Amino acid sequence: MPSTPIRKVVIPVYGPELENVQVVSSTIDDPTHDHVQVRVIYSGFSGTDVNMRLGRYPMQKSTSLQNPLTPGYCLVGTIEKNGSGSKKFKAGDMVACLMVYDAEAELCNVPEKYLVSVPKGVDLQKACALIIDWTTAYGMVMHVGNVHKGQKVFVHGMSGAVGYAVGMLCQLQGAEVFGTASQRNHETIKSLGWTPYDYNNKYWMQAMKGMGGADVVFDPLGFESWDESYSVLSSNHGLLIGYGGNLATLNDQPSRGVLFPTIKLLSRNMMCPVVHKNTRFYYITRDDKTFLPDLQSLFYLLSDNKIDVRIKAVYDMEDVQEAHKSWGKTGSIGSMLMKVARDV
Template structure:
C-alpha cells in the first residue's frame, strides 16, 4: 500500500515529558471507509497529560501518537468514502493520532466545518465545548434562575460551562486560580479560590448550588456534594484531574466514581443526585451538539477563548505549561501550516 512521509508526536514510554517527541514516520493510504486528513489544529488538554503518564482510562499502550481532536482539510478518500472532497474543511474527535501532519479517520466521524469559522475556535469546540454543552443541555438541563457551581472556571471545559450556563440564564459561581479572578468577575461570574475552601461556606450561605460541575474527583467530589441544595441538587463528576493539576502522581478514578454514583441510593431521602459524564463520538447527540456550537460561534452568541497555541515542535513545552498559562479557555497545538 502506498505511504506518505509525515511528522508526528510520539509518546515512546509513559512518564517523563522527555518521552514525548516529534518523529519522522509514514502513513499508508486510507483504508476502506476512511478519509485521510491534513491536520491544521489539534486540541491539547489534560487528556494529553494523562496519556503521557499512562493514566488515561482504557488507553493504548505506548508507543502512541496523542491528539484527541482535529480540524483539517481532506487530503484523499478511500474506496467507499464519498461524502467529502479533497480540500473540504472537517472536524473530528479522534481520541488518538491528531498530533500528526496526516491522519486516517473513519468517514462517519467527520463533521464539516462551516466556511468562515475561525479554525482555532472551531477546534476548541470539538471536545472542550461539546463536553460542556452535553452536560449543560442534556445531563443537567440547566435553566434560568438556577445557581451553578463550576470547578476550574479558567480551564477549557470550565470556561465553556460558565458561558453556556450563563446563556441559559443561570447564576455562575466556581473556583479558579486567583490570578484569573479579575477576568472571571468581568464575565459576571463569582470566583473563589479552591484551596482555601471558602467556597464551601459561601455556597452554604447562598442556600447551596442547584448544579455542581466537578472535574477534579476524589475528595473534591465529597466537598462538592456537600454544597448541593437540598432541593434536588445535582453533582456532575467528570475527568478526575485533581492529582494532575497539582503535579502529583495520577490516581485511579474507579473507586471515587463508584462512590459518587452510589450516592444516588440516598436521593429519595436527601433530594440530591449524582451523575458521571464521559464524552464519546458515538453518542447520538455528539454531531448535532457540535453543529449547534458551530452555529452559536458563527452567530456571535458564544465567546470561544484560546489560552495558548503551541507549535507541534514545542510539544514538550506544551506538556510542561499545561496548568500554568495566565488566562482562560482552551489550549491547542498548531500542526500544519497548510490549510
C-alpha cells in the same frame, strides 16, 4: 500500500518526564476502505494529553518503542484523499473530527462517518476548541444538568477549557455562575459576570452553603473534591456532575483510581433518599447520538456570535514538550491548541 512521509507526536513510554513525548519522522499509508486521509491544521490540547503521557487516561491503548502512541483528541483540517467507498467529501474540504488518538500528526486516516464539515467563515482555532472542550460542556449543561434560568451553578476550574465553556453555556441559559479559578484569573472572570473563589482556602464551600447551595456543580477534579462538591449541593434536587478526575495530575500527585470515589458517591445517593441530591458522571464519545447535533449547534452559536470561544495558547507541534509543561499553569482562560501545519 503506498506511504507518505509525515511528522507526528509520539509517546513511546509512559511517565512524568517531558522527554516521554517527542516529535518524530514517520510515514502513513493511504486510507483504507471507508476512510479518509486528513491534513491536520490544528489539534486540541488538554489534560488528556498530559494524562496519556503519564499513562493515566482511562482505558488508554498500550504503547511501546516499536509501536508508540500518537496523542491528539480532535482536529480541524482539510481532506487530502479518499479511500475506496468514501465519497462524502472532496480534496480540500475543511472538516472537523473527534479522534481520541492520532490528531497530532501532519496526516491521519479517519473513518469517513466521523468527519463533520466546518462551516465557511468560522475561525479554525475556535472551531477546533468546539470539538471536544465545548461539546463536553454542551452535553453536561444541556443534556445532563438541564441548566435553566434562575439556577445557581458552581464550576470548578473556570479558567480551564471545559470549565470556561460550561460557565459560558450556563450563563447563556440564564443561570448564575459561581466557581473556582486561579487567583490570577479572578478579575477576568468577574468581568464576565461570574463569581470566582480560590479553591485552596475552601471559603467557596461556606459561601455556597450560605446561599442555600448550588443547583448544579460541575467537578472535573474527582476524589475528595467530589465529596466537597456534593456537600454544597442544594438539598432541593441538587446535582453533581463529575468528569475528568484531574486532581492528582494538577497537583503532581501519584495516580489514583476513580472507581472507589465513584461508587461511594453513587451509594450515597441510594442511602439518602430523603435528601434530594444526585450524582451523574459524564464521558463523551463520537458515537453518542447527541455528538453531531451538539457540535452543529455550537457551530451555529459561534457563527452567530452567541458564544465567546477563547483560546488561551497555541503551540507549534515542535513545541509539544513546552505545551505539556505549561498545562494548568498558563495565566489566561480558555482552550489550548496544537498547530500541526507548518504553513498556517
